[in-house]
Amino acid sequence: MSEVNETSGATAEEPAGGGSGRRAPTVADFTTPQEVRWCPGCGDHAILSTMRGLLPALGVAPENTVIVSGIGCSSRLPYYLDTYGIHSIHGRAPSFATGISINRPDLSVWVVTGDGDALSIGGNHLIHALRRNVNLKILLFNNQIYGLTKGQFSPASKVGTVSPSSPHGSLDYPFNPVALALGAGATFVARTVDSDRRHLTATLTAAAAHQGAALVEIRQGCPTFSAIPRQPRGAAGAPSDTDNPASPDLGPIRLSPGLPIVFGGNEQWGVIRDPSTGELAIGNGGDSRVVVHDPGTPNSTYAYGLARLAETALAEPPIGVYRSVSQPSFDQLYQERLATARPGGRGDLRTLMTGADSWVVAG
Amino acid sequence: MPTEQLSERPDGVRRLENVVIRFAGDSGDGMQLTGDRFGAQAAAIGNDVATLPNYPAEIRAPTGTVAGVSSYQLHIADHDISTPGDQPDVLIAMNPAALKANVTELRPGGVIIVDTDTFTVLGLEKAGYEADPLTDGSLDAYQVHAINLTGFASAAVADHNLKRKDAARTKNMFALGLVSWMFSQPIEDTIEYLRKRFASKPDVQAANIAALRAGVIYGETTEAFANVYEVKPAALPPGTYRHLKGNKAVAYGLVAAAHQAGMPLFLGAYPITPASEILHELAILASNDVRSFQAEDEIAAIGAAIGGSFAGMLGVTVTSGPGMALKAEALGLAVIMELPLVIVNVQRGGPSTGLPTKTEQSDLLQALYGRHGEAPIPVIAVRSPADGFNAAMEAARIALAYRTPVILLSDAYIANGSEPWRVPEVAELPFIGIDLATEANAVDEAGNPVFHPYARDPATLARPLAIPGTPGLTHRIGGLEKADQTGAVSYDPDNHDLMIRTRQAKIDGIDVPPLEVDDPSGAPGSGADVLVIGWGSTWGPIGEACQTVRAAGMKVAQAHLRHISPLPANLASVLSEYHTVLVPEMNLGQLAGHLRRETLIDTVGYNQTRGMPFRSAELASVIIRVIQGITEEDTTGDNAAKVLGDVAARLAASTGAATAGTATSQDATPEAGR
């Protein structure tokens, strides 16, 4: 007896997908009848429901979508979306996804991972997928904790995190996923939060449209093991009387391309650039040095400075698209290489085997 | 000289049945290229050729030292041969270290050609010679030709604008020219090869050709060599032939398999000695729809290959022992996902980095059992360089037909060794394609058609494969236990037990051809008393050893395992027909242990782990001792126990150890496997 049915395909009478001559896919087409098994209140529920709404809107048929995950709470996600999928092994999802994506440019390939999966055991695969610019949409659910194994600190946990494996507080300095991705040469890097569906949808839509590797850090609440603040405040009705730009009450800075980076209920603060050093800092919203956000800046130094700003000057890191630049994807280059290597079609096997150095023994 | 001289032609050319030649020099002296060219020349005139390259693990060990010596041994013959020969008849030593490292293996009375230019005080000192072996009489047992190869080569290329050092580097071509002349080999193919290889460096090209020619002329015009030899073409069956290295044969077998399956080949690989060459070979074959991907590590390499298989490619990964260890977790995933995948392990000396350029068969148990959980994977082995082609095709056939990862074991000896390969016609190759699922194969509770990825073919127990892009068959699979049929995640105890047994039954049911025994004296039970059984690259030495034993008037049977898991169904009944089963292995008895586990039959092991293949003469003497042990056996004694007793006594005597260790010396004493 199976506990749950994880694999029902779409029915033949009612084909799912958006192929030619078929109706546009719906939320139902991407939904498995699977019981969703995350803790009540887990941020993953919100991400799943956003994905169910997003995927039909992208216009890619379910059968042309592949979702590959690693191990962890986040990595359960593929079971709940009616596409092709692999629930793989810990940390290695980018490698399986790479093998799929570069061979099948007709597919939309997503990686679902967490902070432990992507930043710890799978760190190597993550940075190399980003470096190569493989056409993968990598969703990194960052709850700053190992949830599935019952709450140990992760490489994204703040210093001093008390957990079963760090009863006296963790000593490790954490990774900043956005800064790490930028360092690896990622062409699209964004950060969003599980609790703001509009922001999440917009960010994932932008990632899906990017040609090449897109890393989206989704700050995700884990009510069971972690108490990180996750409700974005400050979007509307944020207290304007606070005189502390690092107050958690302000919520994260929201990055919008082409707009100055200002925040606070009255936009009283802004991110300013020191013209002599190029360093970013928090200053007055009205300062003429306030930075206008441009994720297309070719040099990633700006985005990197922005990513690290929160570590010293803000309660929470800014959300939005940090970097989005155009560069041929590995998949594209790989397919071009294959095409140019066999302009007249596939080489003849017998010719290959015979080679230039064979000889004939007469009968 | 070398081997039996068959005849002497009126022009003074002596005919040989076979000869073993070893080129040795510093790792920067180009000995691998020289040997390779000599082998190609011999193959082109129709000789049977088997080769054994041997080089240090460091790319450039200190020059002039014994540690930095690189060599290339060739066995050429006018008949079918299967080993690179036990002992060289001719040694070309480009420096004192090369002489020192190789001369002890030379056949007494053999020919030595040395480059006197390198026999300086410093050169001798670096090699660890206290006195000059060319003058102290230590080489009296050999025919020594001391020639200033470097000097003659440099003089021959004086007109080609090379720096002195570069001019001296053509000495290997001078030596090749000289040895080519000595063995009546035309050098035209090598000239053509040099033209292509150095097309972009006209000076270097011309100098190398000039040095090669000068070597031939030197041989013709000097009186130094009393004899010129000739090895006649071997009587090979008609066809187109090619001189093929083991790694290349495996690469071509994989390409042919993908072709015959109608699927693109996708290789995920991470560089590792001695398997990288398969990556190199496949990387240049994009024109044959071969897709290769150099991954960031061994784990990503197999991960990408599994991803490729999921996406409809023939997924392959190639590695060696340490890489296999890293891939072990992903192998478990491939087992439970039941995807076709070929994993090639080109074994080398281990554990750890071990002897990375030397051969060993010590990853057999890793291949058979080295995984977490009940994770059966078919294991098949390559027996000789050219056999890599057929073995790779067989691995792919099983992988596809049964939707399973398959481990193909090769080793460094096969990888770097070479032999003539009859190029098959494409029409001769088996068709190994499979049908991908295109429609639903079940109905759900509401009567709607659905796809069950773990429904099975009743004959093979293989599951259906539906690749992404196939409408209506979307499904998710992964590492969690699957429910029978539906493939849904299941923690049900009975289902887990069923799935474990089903996966095992699928592998156990793979169609494996019966084990064949080679015994001219009769069928099992009516011929020899002793059966020698091996796997992998010991096939050549065991075969030659058996021929030697038979030529000496004794009976011996030989069998060789292509499939090690699952084993041929008739294995136990064949083994039980023999009084003694001898298992030579380049490990401490891994197959012997597996045979005992699977058949409850005790065997006698003969084991060595010296990084080099067995010598057939050594194996022949082991076989003879085993046969004689049987003959001398008294009616109450058990032979294997007697042999074991002998070994234990000898080891105790030689090492003072109380228990029997392993006979790793060249001493031809069988080690008991029980």
Ligand code: SF4
């Ligand atoms: S442990 Fe945390 S992350 Fe995992 S399902 Fe529960 S709430 Fe979500």
